[in-house]
Amino acid sequence: MFTLFGKKKMEASKMANIFVNTIIETVEKGFPEIASLINESPEFVQCPNIQENNSDQFLMIVLAGNIAEIPNHLNVHTDQKVIDEILNATSFTFGMEKTELTLLINDYKSFLAKVNFPSKNTLYSLSKGVFFKYNLGIYQDEYFKNLNSPNPLFLKRLDEAMEHFMWNWEGVTEKYTLV
Template identity: 40%
Template sequence: MLSIFGKKKISENNVANIVVNFIFKHTENGFPELIEIVENTPEFIVKPDIDPENIEDFLMIVLVGNLNFIPIYFNPDQEQRLRDKIIEKFAKATQLDVATLKTQIKTYKDFMVRVNHPSKNMIYAMSKSFFRKYGLNDCQEEFFRTQKVPNPMFQKRLDSVMTTYIFNWEQFIGKYKVV
């Protein structure tokens, strides 16, 4: 219910539930479409063969990408509490203990930063990480394959797709006040 003075209040716990549900829903529903886009990419000389059941790497890429955007919208204290709640709920949903998940998040984030260096754009990091984790370099023409970078046309297409997996914090905080 909107208050007279503005935004509806929502707890950090409920926000964490919403974000975790968003990540799972969009990743599970969107992965087959992403595979189809990748498999029909005209820039590849060999058709990629991604197993639709092999979603774990993509799920972690999306989680890390989403966690990276939280500090943009929240103060450091609230950002840390939200991150912790999201990680806790995500760990429970994946039947991992929190410490194991935090280690995996750190490993993926380090990998994403490394493959995206020197850029700090997280969407690019997500695309390049997907490209590497799913072995797409082997599907390209020799010029890009030897450089171990995605064809720029494919990269642009993949960047556009990756934005759909990021929670829309701007819209959310326009409607809600997180308490």
């Protein structure tokens, strides 16, 4: 009860703007490290040659995964309000229609759920999403290439790197009441 009095109120629109700007900045600064991790992975028999400026799909994976996490941390009405504000802010930033962005995000969320089935772990879905969206399977040895599945050693390293792209919704809910 005492912690309720210690929380600050923050409007959903302000949180959405912070979220969108931080995610975009994190991807812009962090994707070169991800590209390097992929390109230098010893599990690949041939270098995938992922370019440091080829981050569009990565950004969508990170956005979709983090948006998918919101209902796990916010109450029913607040989660939809925050998601709606995030979609507003993101569509404005990208200069696209909100309905078009919503469809794109939903496609990515469905894709992440599919490649990660039966697991519900969002972090793992991000790593698998990167693996499949960047078509990394063709660079693996024959065994994993034929399975069309990521080498577990590579996946574990990518999971560790992807943790840096997960929004800390628990920290937000500890400090703020979203209105």
